[in-house]
Amino acid sequence: MGKKFAEYSNFNLSDINKEVMRQWDEKDLFHKSITTREGAPSFVFFEGPPSANGMPGIHHVMARSIKDIFCRYKTMKGFHVKRKAGWDTHGLPVELGVEKELGITKEDIGKKISVDDYNAACRTNVMKFTKEWTDLTRKMGYWVDLENPYITYDNKYIETLWYLLKELYKNGYLYKGYTIQPYSPAAGTGLSSHELNQPGCYRDVKDTTVVAQFKMLDPKPEMTQFGTPFFIAWTTTPWTLSSNTALCVGPNIPYVAVQSYNPYTGQPATYVLAKDLLNAHFNPKAADLALEDYKPGDKLIPFKVIAEYKGTDLVGMRYEQLMKWITPENESQAFRVIPGDYVTTEDGTGIVHIAPTFGADDAKVAKAAGIPPLQLVDKYGNLRPSVDLTGKFYLLSDLDPDYVKTHINVGEYKKYEGRFVKNAYDPKLTDKDETLDISICMDMKANNQAFKIEKHVHNYPHCWRTDKPVLYYPLDSWFICSTKARNRMIELNKTIKWKPESTGSGRFGKWLENLNDWNLSRSRYWGTPLPIWRTEEGTEEKCIGSITELFEEIEKSVKAGFMKENPWKNFKVGVYTKENYDPKNIDLHRPYIDSIILVSDSGKPMKREADLIDVWFDSGAMPFAQMHYPFENKDLIDKGEYYPANFIAEGVDQTRGWFFTLHAISTMIKDSVAFKAVISNGLVLDKNGNKMSKRLGNAVDPFGAIEKYGSDPLRWYMITNASPWDNLKFDTEGVEEVRRKFFGTLYNTYSFFALYANVDKFDYSQTEIPMSKRPEIDRWIISLLNSLIKEVDDCYNEYEPTKAGRAISEFVTDNLSNWYVRLNRKRFWGGKEEDKQAAYQTLYTCLETVSRLMAPIAPFFADQLFLDLNAATGKDKSESVHLAYFPKFDASLIDKRLEERMQLAQDISSMTLALRKKVNIKVRQPLKQIMVPILAEHEQENIEAVKDLIMNEVNVKEINFVDDSTGILVKKIKPDFKKLGPKCGKSMKAVAALLQELTQEEISKFEKAGQYTINANGAEITVDKEDVEILSEDIPGWLVANNGSITIALDVTITDDLRKEGIAREFVNRIQNIRKSSGFEITDKICVKIEKSDNVNAAINDYKEYIASQVLANEISLVDNVVNPTELDFDDFKVNIEVEKA
RNA sequence: AGUCCCAUAGCUCAGUUGGUUAGAGCGCCACACUGAUAAUGUGGAGGUCGGCGGUUCAACUCCGCCUGGGACUACCA
Incomplete structure (x- = not known):
């Protein structure tokens, strides 16, 4: 008890970002988010390895947000979600980067620079931007294990690749072929697609x-x-x-x-x-x-x-x-x-x-x-x-x-x-x-x-x-005979949940149907060496599947006299320590591997096939290689705890890249899918829809964007603006809008709550008011909240983050802030104790739930909100929202009819305000009544239930109903096309026209008879009452508005009494202003003196008590003169007033 | 060249199994509010639903063709 809700003097999401991140580090939350779920069912996620030899861009924030959202969500749903970062480190881009840096060409390798030095340069170069990547990953709030990443150049990683290649080899998937490939004579090298x-x-x-x-x-x-x-x-x-x-x-x-x-x-x-x-x-x-x-x-x-x-x-x-x-x-x-x-x-x-x-x-x-x-x-x-x-x-x-x-x-x-x-x-x-x-x-x-x-x-x-x-x-190359597994790949693909579905059946499916064999060979230096040794004539060959096997073969070779000794004599077979596999101890890359000469079964020397393998094999093999399978962690994969993935996500450009290589390797090795669900996200374009590029200068710097706006609005914007698989036209104004509109509103709502909750020492230690005892509007927002929980849960489950975010946003801005809080403000600063408690509890529940729902998308702010709320109440003692559980919806609290009624209230209010606008009567001026034509009994009941809210919101005294019996309603018939269409067929248009022309008498006849026969184009058609909607569009002589099936009329007569009340309200408003501008605390009592004037005397006398209660005045008096006058300017007269602390 | 995606208000996007006033936010114009206030609210203007054909009583929605944008794949000679 006694703990307060944190109040902030300013709202800066970039600062919140930093502060929350600091706390995450301090509490080691990422690890806890994994360790606290130990033993729970696992949700497997694979990280596609980026190459760290380039700077990360804004599109990486997009892709990684998507990954992060579902990992966090599943953690909140109680799953054990391990996720290892990874780095793609081999391949031509790396080599070319190094060549450029060193100012050499491919031909120079082995001449001007040794292969050894060259590869060493690649090894360093490829991790050049690791720091930036790590930094961005942390700042954007992407939780992934960066401390133990898989790195494709690791000896352990390569060893698994060899294992896999050998498996393929054993099953007849590997062959050497002479095929036609793109080749650059000028560069002297084959080119990959x-x-x-x-x-x-x-x-x-x-x-x-x-x-x-x-x-x-x-x-x-x-x-x-x-x-x-x-x-x-x-x-x-x-x-x-x-x-x-x-x-x-x-x-x-x-x-x-x-x-x-x-x-x-x-x-x-x-x-x-x-x-x-x-x-x-x-x-x-x-x-x-x-x-x-x-x-x-x-x-x-x-x-x-x-x-x-x-x-x-x-x-x-x-x-x-x-x-x-x-x-x-x-x-x-x-x-x-x-x-x-x-x-x-x-x-x-x-x-x-x-x-x-x-x-x-x-x-x-x-x-x-x-x-x-x-x-x-x-x-x-x-x-x-x-x-x-x-x-x-x-x-x-x-x-x-x-x-x-x-x-x-x-x-x-x-x-x-x-x-x-x-x-x-x-x-x-x-x-x-x-x-x-x-x-x-x-x-x-x-x-x-x-x-x-x-x-x-x-x-x-x-x-x-x-x-x-x-x-x-034509070039000589090693191939994986992927066509052999094509049909199985197609079958397995059908079990994968693709988002969007069309990418799976279309782009990916078609690709599989037209599959070619996979050309594995690359004649380069920096990559995974193909572990195949051959005799000179190619009649004998051996495929090596592990270091152990290689060592056995080397031993034979030493005995046969082809090698002097094993060059890696410090390596201990079967010892899987980091030290043992350190490149200082053993290095499976070229040129070392090329110096190994093995002996064939018939005793001939065998040299390694000079090729490296396609880097896409590296990345596609990551489910196994990241675990050093099967040498370590065999059970984790064989028992399905870390394979296949429940979920992966990458850009759509990976469809035939990583998505394919994962699928292919998995199908051939394990006869299984590698992933059960996949999101392929679109591109991030600039705001004009152009591709971002450094050259055009339209690339958005992710670090700058995060620093300026914070990650939350950035992520929220990216996720809610367009479906992940649509291209995103990135406009920073959109980020700003999200900040203001969604986060600003949510922050304001919390601030409002915190301000009054602290005044009233609300900390949820008070008895919970049962829902049945809470007012309609509380039950309404709780109903919406539960509907929201279900909706958001379903969306996340279906990998629809955009819909989830939009639903949360709509709830917060439109329903919670603009309707619930706005209509209930008075309950927080006035109100009876129980009613006040109900309001606090309701709002608290909404905010706390929202913090959980939004946590996957906006992890930083959500965590602060969650902690601020729970720090004061101690209701959930989780260290972070990310260790807490996703809310469960309670169907018994959902009342769809109540939600509809409230919608009705909102519609009627909106229409009334529009009418006021039309005749220029401000809301502060009370009006006598709204008339609502009623043609069915339940309509009246619905409105009665929300009557008070409407009257309060639009400042009218009464809502009256006009039913048919008065005979003053003007009715109209609207055909229900859906029902009438099949019945009328070609005559539909004619029938619709005739129905709309019916006179008032004909309509009453229709209503009484329950059906009506129309002659359209010579055909008799009987229209039932159910086929049409009869509504009242007008009350003659009244100011009327209608929207859909609702019609309302507003009484705009201002009687003397109403005018007085209007003035009284005007006073309340002005005095509140004075209080505020004078710097009074909201709890200060005041004393008010008003200069007598014919314009206001009557109003003050009649409404003295009311005004006093609203502005916390001990006394309101009419005086001849005020000492320190403040002049109040009413539209057609002026009044002097004095307000001081009591 | 093929495959796939996208095209709805000035901008960013919704739009259920086809059903008759096509919605929201931003922006714009006007106004209100000023004890949620570096906020907020209300109202208004603004659309040939990319084009052309077809199916249908009825098409933003289904089908075909075309145009524009994008991605992927590809020396089809």
């Missing part, structure tokens, strides 16, 4: 394209009747034609054979192409011209369709190699027509040129049809595509001489030997020089091989490092 999607990588380029003619070897008879028979196919990369080994048709696409002439040479020919594209290549205007009338050079070239085929009819047909420079292996299998489902007739000819070495799709369909790729043998004996790694046609001198002899037509090839396939790759050429494509096209034109040569603009990816176009090029 992530790199290809850097801003600005896809650019429009103008390329020379050609429709090539492929001469048939075994044409169908009808194709031979006119000129030479050709297939025609379009390509945007003419240089790849020399590597053509097949043509591809759509099996179900219709094709035609057309007799015509080559536009360049004028030679007669029979062309085969897709029927749909006939007019794209043959001008319809020439359709009627006779073939024989054609003379070379004519603009319009005649043509004649002579036959039609389905794609399948063409499959298997053979054609002559277009450029006979190089003879492919297995020549007999090449140069055939093959089927491909991906062929369309959107552009080109419906026949696709296939160069298996330079197209991913090409390689796929070619492989399926047994078509050999066109490959060379280089001087080292390797099979190579016709283009070398620098982007030029191979030099003969770089090839195997025997191969050149047997397979290359040197005379033909010489002309193109060493030509770069894009000018950009050739250091000696510029854009203005003739491209290889053009050279080839010119030759084709001359050789009657080109049907059409055109410039074509298309979108093409460029290397983000060298700015030069990417080449699709």
Whole structure:
């Protein structure tokens, strides 16, 4: 007892932020929020690891707020919510950052700088902004364990990755393949899809394209009747034609054979192409011209369709190699027509040129049809595509001489030997020089091989490092055969709760359906090494799944004499201490790992495959790797306590990134989802809807924003302004508005409460007034409060934080502050004891409950509010709202009819005030009555119940009801379309019009009979009473307002008595002002002297007591003269008055 | 190019299974309040629900096409 509610002189959420954070640290609350729930059911959350080599931005506040909200909520619901922070530390962005910093390129690594030093630089660099990240995380109030984060470069982490890779390997998911990948000849490296999607990588380029003619070897008879028979196919990369080994048709696409002439040479020919594209290549205007009338050079070239085929009819047909420079292996299998489902007739000819070495799709369909790729043998004996790694046609001198002899037509090839396939790759050429494509096209034109040569603009990816176009090029890579698990992934995906749902079924679902194998290889230095060792010929290999296993293998190798000793002899197998796994003791990265040579089962040396693995594997494996599974914490995961996650959240850009890798790894390793629910949030844009970027200077600094506004309004704004999955147009004015509107109001409400509660020494030690004894308005707000609890609980449960926040906000501002507190102020400073207690208890309950409901979103202010309230009452002794429990709603306290009645009161009040406004009578002037037309009994009951509130709020003396019996009501009929619609069908409109035209007599007849027959468009329709709403819209002669079905009339006559009372109220108001401006305490008693005047005498005499009670005056007297007059200016007269302390 | 998301007042957003006065806040204009006061309240103006078609008695709502913005994926020749 005796503890007071804290009162504040100012309201600064940024300061509250800091102070509350200090207390959290002091009390070690984050840890307690976990330890106090020990043993409770666990709610598993996974943190997606950000990369700490960049500064955190405002969008991170968004993403992390979402994560934090649900972790805090679940903690309040009694769950044990462990959450580990994580850092993504490998990968190209890190490497490039380091290269930039050190001023080197990839080629310098191992030369100018040792791999060792380089990786050390990466290790430091990647954690460059850790401090800022930690700082932001704390300031924004994101509770996550930053002291024991998982770090992907950790030896323990890598060891788990190896374990997982080995599991995949054992189950046949890992294979080495030769595939077409984006490759940058200028940079000498393959590129990941992530790199290809850097801003600005896809650019429009103008390329020379050609429709090539492929001469048939075994044409169908009808194709031979006119000129030479050709297939025609379009390509945007003419240089790849020399590597053509097949043509591809759509099996179900219709094709035609057309007799015509080559536009360049004028030679007669029979062309085969897709029927749909006939007019794209043959001008319809020439359709009627006779073939024989054609003379070379004519603009319009005649043509004649002579036959039609389905794609399948063409499959298997053979054609002559277009450029006979190089003879492919297995020549007999090449140069055939093959089927491909991906062929369309959107552009080109419906026949696709296939160069298996330079197209991913090409390689796929070619492989399926047994078509050999066109490959060379280089001087080292390797099979190579016709283009070398620098982007030029191979030099003969770089090839195997025997191969050149047997397979290359040197005379033909010489002309193109060493030509770069894009000018950009050739250091000696510029854009203005003739491209290889053009050279080839010119030759084709001359050789009657080109049907059409055109410039074509298309979108093409460029290397983000060298700015030069990417080449699709075959490279050796390790793959995860994720397609094998595709169906299972699709099935499991259906069990995941996606927010929004469309991302799961749409973006993610479609992605799964079109899944490709996962290319794991990266030829870089800083990353998780692929733990596969191979003999030189690749006939034997070993996949290593743990350090222990590696050590066993090293021992064998030492025995076999391939290694002198184990380089990590201080490492103790099976000892999982931090020290033992410290990089000083062991480092699984390159270059150390590359020095390990193992021995194969047959006794041959094996070297590690030089590749690193995709960093996305690092992050997708975090459920296991963060626990060092299965080496440690095996049970936690196997028994489901820390896996799978109940909930994760990241940006929508992770759909095919982290969300996918988590899902894929989990499906393949555990045949389980990795997460049961996921929120994919949208972007944070600037207030104009533009992407934030440092370059444009429109990026919002999260630190500055938190410092200025505090995290709570920032979080509240971000969460309530738009659904997380919609993009947020971030406007600081919105944050300011949230601060003022929501937090300001809540703070004011609390301050109001605290002020009077302290005066009255309220501390909830008094007996609780039973709900049944509290006034209607108290039961109303408690009912709303319980409805709110249920709603907010449901929203959080359904991962709808936006709706939760909006509901809380509406309750606080509209219902609690603007209605409950405003209407009940007098109860707090006057009022009978029991009624006062009821008011305090009610308001206390509301505020305290709100502090819990809002805590997940606005953790700082909510905690202060909760503690301030409970410090005085001791009702909940939790150290923090975040250790307390989420409120439970009590259905017995919810009274929907009461809520409706109050709504009615609010509507009637609002309408009355609007009427007052119309005739300019201020609220302080009492009026006699409101008239309400009543057509049904329950309407009157409802209003009666809230009558006092209305009268008080709008300052009228009575509410009277006018029922039908008076005969003065003017009624109107409103059709209920929902009921009447199905009944009337097409006549609906006519019926509605007729109903609205009914006279007063007809309406009464209708009411008495209970139904009415209408003749609409010749059809008789019987309308029942239930099909319409009969309402009274007017009382003739009164000032009337209506809104929906409610109509009210206001009596605006001001009688003498009313005028006097108005003056009295005016006095109360003025005297209160004087009290305040004189600096009196609210409990001070006063003495009032008023100068006599005809304008006021009567009013004062009649209302002396009333005024005195309202302004705490011991005495109010009318005097001839006042000594220290204050002049009060009433609208049409002035009065002198003196107010002093009694 | 495909997939997905978004489009409602000047701005930010609500809008139930289709049902007839399309709402709120901010901003703006006017007013009131001044014992919740670095607050607050009330009223008012402000909409072809992106466009065009369709289904329906009835479309902001369902369907199709288009436009604009965004994201993701992608050398379909």
